[in-house]
Amino acid sequence: MAKDLSTREENYSQWYTDIVTKADLAENSAVRGCMVIKPYGYAIWERMQAELDKMFKDTGHQNAYFPLFIPKSFFSKEASHVEGFAKECAVVTHYRLKNDKNGKGIVVDEAARLEEELIVRPTSETIIWDTYRNWIQSYRDLPLLINQWANVVRWEMRTRLFLRTAEFLWQEGHTAHATREEAVAEAEQMLRVYAAFAEEWMAIPVLRGVKSANERFAGAVETYCIEALMQDGKALQAGTSHFLGQNFAKAFDVQFLSKENKLEYVWATSWGVSTRLMGALVMTHSDDNGLVLPPKLAPIQVVIVPIYRNEEQYQAICDKGREIKQMLEKAGIRVKLDDRDTQKPGFKFNEWEFKGVPVRLAIGPRDLENSTVEVARRDTLEKEVLQMQDIDQKVTHLLSQIQQNLFQKALDFRNSNTFKVDSWEEFKAKIEEGGFIEAHWDGSPETEQAIKEETKATIRLIPLDGQMEEGHCVYSGKPSKQRVVFARAY
Amino acid sequence: MAKDLSTREENYSQWYTDIVTKADLAENSAVRGCMVIKPYGYAIWERMQAELDKMFKDTGHQNAYFPLFIPKSFFSKEASHVEGFAKECAVVTHYRLKNDKNGKGIVVDEAARLEEELIVRPTSETIIWDTYRNWIQSYRDLPLLINQWANVVRWEMRTRLFLRTAEFLWQEGHTAHATREEAVAEAEQMLRVYAAFAEEWMAIPVLRGVKSANERFAGAVETYCIEALMQDGKALQAGTSHFLGQNFAKAFDVQFLSKENKLEYVWATSWGVSTRLMGALVMTHSDDNGLVLPPKLAPIQVVIVPIYRNEEQYQAICDKGREIKQMLEKAGIRVKLDDRDTQKPGFKFNEWEFKGVPVRLAIGPRDLENSTVEVARRDTLEKEVLQMQDIDQKVTHLLSQIQQNLFQKALDFRNSNTFKVDSWEEFKAKIEEGGFIEAHWDGSPETEQAIKEETKATIRLIPLDGQMEEGHCVYSGKPSKQRVVFARAY
Numbered sequence: 001m002a003k004d005l006s007t008r009e010e011n012y013s014q015w016y017t018d019i020v021t022k023a024d025l026a027e028n029s030a031v032r033g034c035m036v037i038k039p040y041g042y043a044i045w046e047r048m049q050a051e052l053d054k055m056f057k058d059t060g061h062q063n064a065y066f067p068l069f070i071p072k073s074f075f076s077k078e079a080s081h082v083e084g085f086a087k088e089c090a091v092v093t094h095y096r097l098k099n100d101k102n103g104k105g106i107v108v109d110e111a112a113r114l115e116e117e118l119i120v121r122p123t124s125e126t127i128i129w130d131t132y133r134n135w136i137q138s139y140r141d142l143p144l145l146i147n148q149w150a151n152v153v154r155w156e157m158r159t160r161l162f163l164r165t166a167e168f169l170w171q172e173g174h175t176a177h178a179t180r181e182e183a184v185a186e187a188e189q190m191l192r193v194y195a196a197f198a199e200e201w202m203a204i205p206v207l208r209g210v211k212s213a214n215e216r217f218a219g220a221v222e223t224y225c226i227e228a229l230m231q232d233g234k235a236l237q238a239g240t241s242h243f244l245g246q247n248f249a250k251a252f253d254v255q256f257l258s259k260e261n262k263l264e265y266v267w268a269t270s271w272g273v274s275t276r277l278m279g280a281l282v283m284t285h286s287d288d289n290g291l292v293l294p295p296k297l298a299p300i301q302v303v304i305v306p307i308y309r310n311e312e313q314y315q316a317i318c319d320k321g322r323e324i325k326q327m328l329e330k331a332g333i334r335v336k337l338d339d340r341d342t343q344k345p346g347f348k349f350n351e352w353e354f355k356g357v358p359v360r361l362a363i364g365p366r367d368l369e370n371s372t373v374e375v376a377r378r379d380t381l382e383k384e385v386l387q388m389q390d391i392d393q394k395v396t397h398l399l400s401q402i403q404q405n406l407f408q409k410a411l412d413f414r415n416s417n418t419f420k421v422d423s424w425e426e427f428k429a430k431i432e433e434g435g436f437i438e439a440h441w442d443g444s445p446e447t448e449q450a451i452k453e454e455t456k457a458t459i460r461l462i463p464l465d466g467q468m469e470e471g472h473c474v475y476s477g478k479p480s481k482q483r484v485v486f487a488r489a490y
Numbered sequence: 491m492a493k494d495l496s497t498r499e500e501n502y503s504q505w506y507t508d509i510v511t512k513a514d515l516a517e518n519s520a521v522r523g524c525m526v527i528k529p530y531g532y533a534i535w536e537r538m539q540a541e542l543d544k545m546f547k548d549t550g551h552q553n554a555y556f557p558l559f560i561p562k563s564f565f566s567k568e569a570s571h572v573e574g575f576a577k578e579c580a581v582v583t584h585y586r587l588k589n590d591k592n593g594k595g596i597v598v599d600e601a602a603r604l605e606e607e608l609i610v611r612p613t614s615e616t617i618i619w620d621t622y623r624n625w626i627q628s629y630r631d632l633p634l635l636i637n638q639w640a641n642v643v644r645w646e647m648r649t650r651l652f653l654r655t656a657e658f659l660w661q662e663g664h665t666a667h668a669t670r671e672e673a674v675a676e677a678e679q680m681l682r683v684y685a686a687f688a689e690e691w692m693a694i695p696v697l698r699g700v701k702s703a704n705e706r707f708a709g710a711v712e713t714y715c716i717e718a719l720m721q722d723g724k725a726l727q728a729g730t731s732h733f734l735g736q737n738f739a740k741a742f743d744v745q746f747l748s749k750e751n752k753l754e755y756v757w758a759t760s761w762g763v764s765t766r767l768m769g770a771l772v773m774t775h776s777d778d779n780g781l782v783l784p785p786k787l788a789p790i791q792v793v794i795v796p797i798y799r800n801e802e803q804y805q806a807i808c809d810k811g812r813e814i815k816q817m818l819e820k821a822g823i824r825v826k827l828d829d830r831d832t833q834k835p836g837f838k839f840n841e842w843e844f845k846g847v848p849v850r851l852a853i854g855p856r857d858l859e860n861s862t863v864e865v866a867r868r869d870t871l872e873k874e875v876l877q878m879q880d881i882d883q884k885v886t887h888l889l890s891q892i893q894q895n896l897f898q899k900a901l902d903f904r905n906s907n908t909f910k911v912d913s914w915e916e917f918k919a920k921i922e923e924g925g926f927i928e929a930h931w932d933g934s935p936e937t938e939q940a941i942k943e944e945t946k947a948t949i950r951l952i953p954l955d956g957q958m959e960e961g962h963c964v965y966s967g968k969p970s971k972q973r974v975v976f977a978r979a980y
Contacts, residue, residue: 027624029557029617029621030557030564030617030620031557031617034558034559035557036554036556036557037554038554039552039553039636042552042553046553063529063533065526065527065532067521067524067525068610068643069657072587072596076595087586087587088585088586089585090559090608091582091583091584092583093581093584094583095581096577096579097562097579098577105563105566106565106566106572119587127521130520131519146529151641153558167558342630
């Protein structure tokens with residue numbers, strides 16, 4: 001167990017916060033609910049951004065940038081959207097400060113009140129669809145496939161680093177299509193992109209499905225989502241992709257002339273993932289020794305630590321370290337040689353272990369003589385001494401093994417914490433233990449709401465690839481054709 | 491002259507706006523003073539970001555992210571900073587909307603007033619130095635070399651796309667150092683980085699220097715800057731790097747224990763460039779036919795346009811086009827094959843010319859027979875027919891020539907519009923013509939202010955590499971040791 005780190009057993013919530021803050025991922029700022037993303041945390045986010053951005057571009061999307069502020073009146077145009085978003089938000093009312101006459105420092109200049117208040121964007125459907133009206137006239141202008149990397153603000157009362165913050169970073173895709181089918185296909189495609197990213201890059205297995213009406217995005221016709229299971233048995237929504245129908249096109253009057261020369265409303269999707277994924281990453285893989293990072297996202301994949309007793313050894317081992325570093329870098333590996341002479345090897349071991357570096361190479365005087373290196377892997381904490389020869393190939397292989405192992409471990413955890421439940425008593429008992437519960441549901445919002453009130457469990461999703469199966473609702477006993485997935489969630 | 495484009499001669503300002511909007515770089519949004527950066531414009535910005543980010547990382551900087559909001563009181567802590575920034579800004583006063591009781595839609599909930607107003611960051615020195623207080627204890631924590639990519643808001647009354655907008659995108663570096671010398675060296679290093687980027691990537695020659703006291707950043711001890719000359723003879727500040735002394739460390743109480751075990755205030759720099767550079771790019775190279783882009787920043791470097799009369803020719807030529815595209819892409823060139831069969835070649839020629847694509851390849855039936863291709867370059871509008879053989883090498887060479895030519899052309903323009911002036915009469919006459927004026931100045935803010943009031947010219951910079959030369963102030967006649975550079979500026 002790492003120093004100053006709560007264990008998951010003791011206090012899961014504190015363990016999470018300890019890792020995020022002490023591994024230098026993020027911290028709370030002086031502004032309530034807003035976080036500072038520290039360089040090490042931001043480097044992980046940059047790697048996530050880079051890969052997602054590539055996936056978006058490979059599927060034909062382009063980036064653009066829309067205003068931070070949204071006129072208040074825009075929110076009223078889509079009825080369910082305003083209910084979902086316009087309430088808890090940052091409102092800009094003035095555009096100037098002035099020196100107080102009575103010497104109280106700077107105060108808001110009441111003479112500089114905005115005619116219409118501006119909302120700091122909680123999501124950008126409204127301002128974007130207001131813009132699309134001028135961009136779309138004909139079917140030739142479609143599809144419009146645009147993504148934006150941006151900050152957004154939702155005034156959350158209880159905040160937690162990465163998981164729920166007043167300001168967060170995200171990407172939001174907003175696409176426009178000529179047909180319903182094309183828009184649905186786009187929403188489904190982006191869900192597949194998110195699932196592939198979560199599984200192949202973050203090593204987080206996810207369930208794919210659609211939300212029940214209660215849990216849908218405000219303004220969506222269908223919300224597709226991926227859901228992951230955290231180590232405390234709670235679910236985390238890791239990404240959503242919405243089929244918006246013609247709701248926003250109608251609200252903002254976006255019509256196009258079809259091939260058949262008919263004026264029609266445009267079909268829409270939107271989809272997003274956020275810095276919340278950083279929270280999922282931490283909670284899926286980390287242990288009581290600190291952060292564990294999948295190699296594909298680790299800013300440092302390999303750390304080299306020299307072990308020495310005197311200056312002469314220090315020089316010779318650092319030389320060897322630099323040589324290995326170069327060799328590994330040539331193989332495309334991100335390497336740090338920790339040649340600080342102000343810290344002992346033990347301190348360095350702990351530090352890099354805590355920060356989740358996937359592979360540690362230690363080189364001592366005997367290694368120099370024998371042409372060996374001690375290789376430690378962060379996921380299993382196993383160590384072995386290897387011959388230096390072909391070390392680049394060995395490390396490349398090991399990194400790929402670690403990536404796979406982390407995914408498999410998380411998958412095994414999810415599988416052993418997913419339960420088919422058929423009675424209400426069992427449901428209530430199981431939900432206390434955590435995990436995904438597959439149960440029948442009668443399809444009514446009332447039943448869903450009653451279950452939520454009694455157990456705090458929500459329907460995480462209705463599986464996309466779920467098998468049809470006749471059954472009876474675990475709560476109401478009414479007939480059901482398919483199990484849905486329940487859990488308590490972040 | 492391109493259709494619907496004002497010429498520079500007719501109306502320079504309208505010409506600029508026409509290019510920005512009609513080449514699909516950006517447009518005004520529904521929110522006063524805020525722009526929408528369109529995909530084509532954003533793709534250029536992304537290329538600029540990517541290269542700058544690499545340059546920052548190569549010089550040891552890391553990215554991080556700090557909050558969008560800054561508590562009002564933070565601005566009061568650094569006296570000159572508040573004067574410079576806190577006045578014209580977006581102020582968040584409330585955090586909730588509600589449905590109006592009288593059915594007037596949604597209104598600001600007066601019960602949700604913030605205890606302390608939040609300012610949408612106009613720049614982040616205050617929030618960052620408030621954070622650094624906890625990050626810096628000892629000389630071992632220094633230097634701290636951090637950059638942030640972010641949006642900022644300054645409530646400008648008169649706005650112009652890219653050049654002056656209420657919200658803009660930028661990067662802001664904020665570094666902390668143990669000594670004055672180190673901080674000065676950092677500020678100077680980042681000026682060199684900006685100058686290299688402007689000249690090598692944007693093909694914009696820049697003067698390097700420091701600002702006079704009047705023109706310094708609010709809170710800086712010294713402001714280094716690069717200045718470029720636009721085609722209308724006005725100067726544009728293209729980047730600034732500030733040596734902040736210990737001003738922010740003192741304002742936010744950031745001290746460190748030195749190697750000598752003494753408690754000392756930390757030395758600071760900050761430096762930034764913004765989407766304003768997009769404006770400089772447009773105004774430096776473009777002509778009356780539209781946008782002209784330097785190849786290194788062009789999202790599309792080469793466009794291939796097939797010329798055909800019938801379906802059979804269309805297929806054969808498109809096949810050839812795809813083949814050339816692949817060959818060029820293999821050489822690292824960004825290529826678009828415009829195989830739309832809904833538009834005529836002439837339309838395509840105009841469109842890509844207007845959008846500034848550096849090289850156009852046209853392939854017709856005779857080219858197929860003769861194994862040739864017509865190559866047109868955007869900078870000179872010259873065309874020639876080349877043999878298809880080794881076309882990848884030929885185009886690579888041409889792109890590099892165009893990059894150099896654009897720089898040289900801009901440099902020639904600047905040189906022929908830079909004047910040494912020694913009398914006040916001449917100064918007043920020359921400033922009307924535009925260009926950089928090198929003149930002696932007595933060093934007093936009063937004289938600088940008087941010159942500004944009479945001529946609208948400001949001191950753009952005091953050259954860093956300027957030769958010492960005895961002379962007399964062009965305005966006051968008092969002695970001077972060095973010429974400074976005056977101009978009217980954006």
